[in-house]
Amino acid sequence: MKERVVITGLGIASICGFGKKDFWNGILSGNSNFTKLTDSFYGEDFSGIYGMLDVTKKNEWERKYLTEEELRLSPCCRIALAAAKEAISDAGLDMKINDVPSERIGVSVGTTHGDLAVIEDLIEENPSADFSCVHNKVNHFEFAASIARYVRASGDVVLHSDACASGNISASYAFQLIRSGRLDRVIVGGADVYSRLTEGGFSCIRALTNDKVKPFDRDRNGIILSEGAAMLVLENYETAKKRGAHIYCEIIGQGQSNDSYHMAAMNPEGSGVIEAMRRSVKDAGIDENDIDYVCLHGTGTVANDACEMKVLSEFLGENVKDLYASSVKGCLGHALGSAAALELAVCSLIFENGIIPPTINVENIDENCKFKLATEPLKINPSLIMNSAYAFGGSNSCVILKKEDGEI
């Protein structure tokens, strides 16, 4: 028998706000924190923008959740652990009460580049630093381990790195571990912080805009990278019900595929993306036309959005016109390994509030956009949502979420 999997807790650090309340208000109002980068090493003609977490609020938030010892962890570990603690608190869990044996608890989190920022600091300090220097000072896995130590997990503890799909893939893996009866509770999510090489790299391949991120706008011209972390508590439905937990929603299916096409470009035909969509609805046991809303990957690049519009039209056929969809990346920027996890948090809050968030900065909707692109918050009370993420390197991942209705 397959176990049901529900989301019971959220912890969030984003450029729209910290904690679910400020985050949700920020998403609905389009309030974010993009900063012009002024570091001289990028070069004279550089005009980059980055979505930075508000330093004052971040420090306050980290001090609220982390011990003195934990505050000495790397920047990425800190925001991940603080978000995990917030999610656990939001789930109403007390780590001193062992309602679930430690071997039934796991951690499945993701990142695009982990502690790359720490490696950059090492190289800035010592340009001739070698591999052993990095091996001795950097351990990406500490990100997952620090959360596991806090939740006393002795089940599966893993760190995924699947670029921009990391958040979805980490949740999908946890979903499978719980659904198959292997685990009862898993902390999932993603985190990434400012990396100078990532900014430089995206600038180098001309994927960045120095304007606004305008997903699905006729004149969209690129992404803005950002920092962020989102952690979610996934539980076996019976475990959550037994302790009287608040349930945001249920995860009922997942689908993945690999473009196997190019490191930095989506296959414009979208065959990999459509395969991930088809696999997710098959896994969920639903009809594709039952999906009420898609939380789009919607990066705001010409190619990504074109592919997503094409694929959704193929996937749903004539019925695409009835589908509501939006991208929150105009507001959140592209938070890389945390992007899909932040979007899973958005999906959870959509079920909570009945409202879908707007795609901000859109002036002229692309003529190929056949679905109902929300550009204002809309009260539609969706029952089924698809969260989509398509990564640098080709990993495609879709997660299907359902409004919790208590029916087994």
Add this chain to the structure above:
Amino acid sequence: MNIGMSKASFVKNEEFPLKAKTSTNAIALTCAIKGIIGEEHKFDEMSLGIVAATSYGPLDTYMSSTEKLFSRGIRGLRPQKVVHSVLCEPSCQVGIQNHAKAFNMTFSGGVTSGFQAMKAAALALEEKMAENILVIGGDDTQLGTVSGAVLLGEKVCDFHLKAANVRFAYDISLTDCIKEQVVKELLDEAGLSEDIYTLSADENGFERSFGGSDIFSALVNAQKLILSGKENIMILETDESGVIGGIIVGK
């Protein structure tokens, strides 16, 4: 569990062309895969998945690109090269080269990351995410790049994966206790008794390699032992972060 497994490969200290576009890690993985996939393996693209293990991914590309960024600015970066600095790049490159379209997943960790990858591959086969899965692992080290690969699934039956398990010791004092639990669960899953031959790097059972390649160093040894007459071999590994991993391989 009784999953078909190919011969495993483990490659170390290869020399690579300095002007290669991809990372040395990706090139090393390609070498490792050449040792296990032959002409007889024709895959339906949608049925082949990839699970990768690594500690640092394409560290050489990270480091050289970062040094160039700091010394010469964005104009010092080559677009063709910098896109290969993402942590999951090695598995993405393997996916592109082998037309693996089922899925692509990378686990980052220490010497047990390969065991995490092996367990994930077994779960993915059970979930029917793919029919065949390339499990790969590699890292750059001071002495060269080390990598390994093995194919799991219906296309191979040289050996069999009979159990895979990974647990975490959230308190270091629990390590021995959790290791015992891992062993018990592995034996239960494989339906075997306690007198199984065991390889462990801590007890000189195999030469410990680095990061994602470690499991392949052990697997090559285990497969040799099976070919010389052993029925089943358990491989155990413990990571300094607290992860304990194990697999059982048999005929």
